[in-house]
Amino acid sequence: MRTLIAVEFSSLDGVMQSPGRPDEDPSDEFTRGGWAANHMAHDPEAGAAAMAGSGATEGMVFGRRTYGDLVGHWLTTSEPNPFTDVLRETPKFVASRNPEADLPYPNSELVAGEAVDTIAQLKAEGDGELVMLGSATLLHSLQEADLVDGYILTLLPVTVGAGKRLFVDGTVAATMALTRSVVTKKGAIVAEYRRA
């Protein structure tokens, strides 16, 4: 059985929407995007801690929007960064209801259908670890179906005051274990939780 780990940014008030750039995810009239950018630009320790262990990742899971935006951004940027190679090489599973969805980037596989069913099947098909990034809508449906096994959260000391939250009502209740925590000199916390 594969485990599924959500690797996410969270503000102090639990917002996960559009951390990197204002135009990353402006859905639902969200205008406060890019709230993590300034902190992360000055806190390489946080980025490194969140990426630690990513060598063990067997695949990545995305919702359609995050796939297009995040993968698209890092695979087309010319600035040097630690993400481009990982995002190109790692197999990417993209959940979509549209069986015709176009996946323009290498090593991408469409899992078409209801995510709750397709991701459950994807988890059952093998071993190792799947990682998901961003993908709020997909994450919420997987949390409600109890398909998320752990979290690597980069917690930043800001409140955003609006936007999609990391956790919403309907998440299956669960006791977790704090398996790793790193406090950076710049004041971020990278905390890893697994199902207890």
Added chain:
Amino acid sequence: MGKIVVTEFISLDGVVEAPGGEDFKYPGWSFEFDRGAEGEQFKVDEAMEAEALLLGRRTYEGFASAWPEYDGDLADKYNGMPKYVVSRTLARPEWNNTQVLRGDLTEEVNRLRSEVCGDISVAGSIRLVQGLLERDLVDELHLMTFPVLLGTGRRLFVDTSDRSVWSLAEATTVGDGVLITVLQRKR
């Protein structure tokens, strides 16, 4: 100059409802986790360092019915120090050394800040804290984050009309993966 210090038990998914009991789907959920000697000490130090309590009406009533029954240093501290309750309906507060604040929240809190020298501790009091956060009246946040997802219940942080930047003054893990963070408002 007084400092508004909000202190909360919070679940990983941001719920602050009934961590120590009351009527809720998972009453007393925070008690399922050991917070270790260090976690206990943090709560004792925090209480002993407070100069006054600022509370919402429901939390006040809970405290007022419990603390007078106890003895010891901590109980003496709670029973003795000044209490300020934000309420439009509370008429005759019975707990020793209590004042009811009925005016505009911003004015009342700013007056307290100028009159009290030291920490003004706000515990529980979800609606009051949401009002303080919206008005940017919180100077320090003490969060004890328990490693549990509840999936239901009232959250501490709701939408606000502005953003805010804080600095992480302290972060410690105690007991069963309980995370203690102290955040100071950067103004």
